[in-house]
Amino acid sequence: MRVLIVLSLLFSLSACATTESKTPQSNHSAIAIELGGLDTQQANTAIFQALLKQGYLVESVKDSGVAVQFGKHQFLLETQLDKTGFNRILVNRFYAVHPKVQNSDQLYILISSLNQQLNFAKFVVRQKGTVVQLQTAASFNLSIELEEIRKFLLWTSDGIEHVANGLPKELGQVIKPIPVMKPKQPI
Numbered sequence: 001m002r003v004l005i006v007l008s009l010l011f012s013l014s015a016c017a018t019t020e021s022k023t024p025q026s027n028h029s030a031i032a033i034e035l036g037g038l039d040t041q042q043a044n045t046a047i048f049q050a051l052l053k054q055g056y057l058v059e060s061v062k063d064s065g066v067a068v069q070f071g072k073h074q075f076l077l078e079t080q081l082d083k084t085g086f087n088r089i090l091v092n093r094f095y096a097v098h099p100k101v102q103n104s105d106q107l108y109i110l111i112s113s114l115n116q117q118l119n120f121a122k123f124v125v126r127q128k129g130t131v132v133q134l135q136t137a138a139s140f141n142l143s144i145e146l147e148e149i150r151k152f153l154l155w156t157s158d159g160i161e162h163v164a165n166g167l168p169k170e171l172g173q174v175i176k177p178i179p180v181m182k183p184k185q186p187i
Contacts, residue, residue: 030145030146030147031050031054031145031146031147032143032144032145032146033046033047033050033143033144033145033146033149034046034142034143035047035079035081035087035140035142035143035144036141036142036143037142038081039081040079040080040081043079043081044060044065044066044077044078044079045060047065047066047077047079047089047149048060048066050146051066051068051146051149054146056068056069056070057069057181059180059181059182061076061180064076064078065077065078065079065090067180067181068153069181070153070154070157071157073093073156073157073160073177074093074177074179074180074181075091075092075093075153075156075180076091076092076093076094076180077089077090077091077092077149078090078092080137085141085142086139087139087140087141087142088137088138088139088140089137089138089140089144089149089152090135090136090137091121091135091136091137091138091152091153091156092133092134092135092180093133093134093135093156093160093177094131094132094133094134094177094178094180095131095132095133095134095175095176095177095178096130096131096175096176096177096178097129097130097131097132097174097175098173098174098175098176100174101174101175102128102129102130103125103128103129103130104129107125107129107132108125110171111123111124111125111132114163118159118163120136120155120156120159121134121135121136121156121159122134122135122136131178132175134160136152136156138152
């Protein structure tokens with residue numbers, strides 16, 4: 001019965017709504033991050049430094065990318081650079097799955113329904129059903145403006161909130177966000 005309730009709510013979901021976000025606001029001058037000719041590590045460093053300079057809470061994640069706090073969400077940004085110029089920043093959010101629904105039919109039905117109904121990201125079951133990954137990508141050529149990244153993160157955050165608001169509250173007890181940033185130690 002719960003599966004039917006979840007599915008019926010998922011089918012009623014539609015495109016993402018735009019809402020305000022309490023994140024660093026961009027200044028009016030465009031800040032471009034030049035990534036042409038860089039390798040992945042250099043590109044990650046450039047993105048890290050640009051976000052940090054604009055007041056974002058960021059952390060470098062070894063061999064992966066840049067973790068960024070955006071509103072109440074933590075994202076892992078990964079650059080994928082291509083010699084032909086089709087470059088992307090992958091935006092990831094990870095969720096732990098409660099043992100009682102890990103690798104279950106209900107989990108796969110939920111993920112399949114999300115992928116069929118939503119167009120802002122793809123959802124993937126990882127690590128034998130213990131983790132759900134949300135992933136979307138922003139494409140660019142040789143550079144990307146910081147404002148584009150901010151707007152893309154806002155759009156992704158809004159999409160996550162839209163999904164969360166449409167799901168039964170008990171689902172929040174079985175699928176929980178995984179932090180990608182280390183907890184900060186008090187001074």
